[in-house]
Amino acid sequence: MSDMSTHADAPRSPGRPRSVRADEAIIEATLDLLAEGSTIEALSIEAIATRAGVGKATIYRRWSGKDALLLDALRRLKGIQPQPGGHSVRDDLVLLVGAVGQNIDPRAARIMPCLVPEVNRSPDHFQLYQNIVEPRRKVMREVLRRGVASGELRADLDIEVAMALLTGPMLIQRMLRWHPELDDRLLPERIVDGILDGIRAR
């Protein structure tokens, strides 16, 4: 296999540079292998290189190792997180809850659930999962803090618990299709309003 990652002395194709195409091929190969049922444990740089049609050196030039590559590949599944507008805490939460469990790549449905038992058996891989989730939690945390500061949310709010309340219902519905009678399109608003107002009679 030819090494596709050096484009300094190679003629540029009319489209994207060779190194970008190689990176894409490596990410795609990683996601394909995972979607086909490979465990993280079994996944090797060698298998990825073969599948991508590149040399192992090309992968190591761009990523320090398997975990760094996996982090990039798994983040790719989730796409770009929406950015809250910063006007209404309620609207920002509806936006963020609407993005929970939303994957731009159909392979995610095969990869993400099976990854969970594996990452939970290994401290290293558990960190990998947290590295994917934490940037998303951070954006929601900032919205909640803003709400507390502005007086829209309770002063004594436990922000970490509130994030679980907002994220959990949407995630089980998108990931597990937990309840077939819930309407996924209406659910982000229903969740946010339910959690803002509470269910106790007043």
Place this chain on the structure above:
Amino acid sequence: MSDMSTHADAPRSPGRPRSVRADEAIIEATLDLLAEGSTIEALSIEAIATRAGVGKATIYRRWSGKDALLLDALRRLKGIQPQPGGHSVRDDLVLLVGAVGQNIDPRAARIMPCLVPEVNRSPDHFQLYQNIVEPRRKVMREVLRRGVASGELRADLDIEVAMALLTGPMLIQRMLRWHPELDDRLLPERIVDGILDGIRAR
């Protein structure tokens, strides 16, 4: 392999009757094969029979087919659902939320998450998942209805959404270890109180 399921004309062992031991062995074999990574699709009555040390006829005498056996086996993972005391809606919800994602069998951590993408690809298997979840939802639904009837909960409560609010946060924490800084022991109370009272400032 000898057929272990007929005990009418066989001498009873000092312990449990043979048919019960055979049922146990069949359920155990099913769960072992799933925990070792077998997909539902690939799982065969033949493989289960071989692993359990019984004849296929023994399995078919007790279960109509693979789906019926799977339902029993997967229910086994979850153990018996706690029964609400019926005095306080809040306490009953804390009890039920505390049981969400709680499995009595360690194989569940390997089996349940990987099952999800598979059941979601097949209408038949999706029904299997719903057959496991719905009896648990039913108990929670009754507590919420009682709360509405007694005036403890809002008269306009959307009960199906409320169940997702209560179940989701605990399930992602138990299944995904979603947030390592949340204390799982305190979480059922935090979730129920958070959802009862809401997070909006008053």
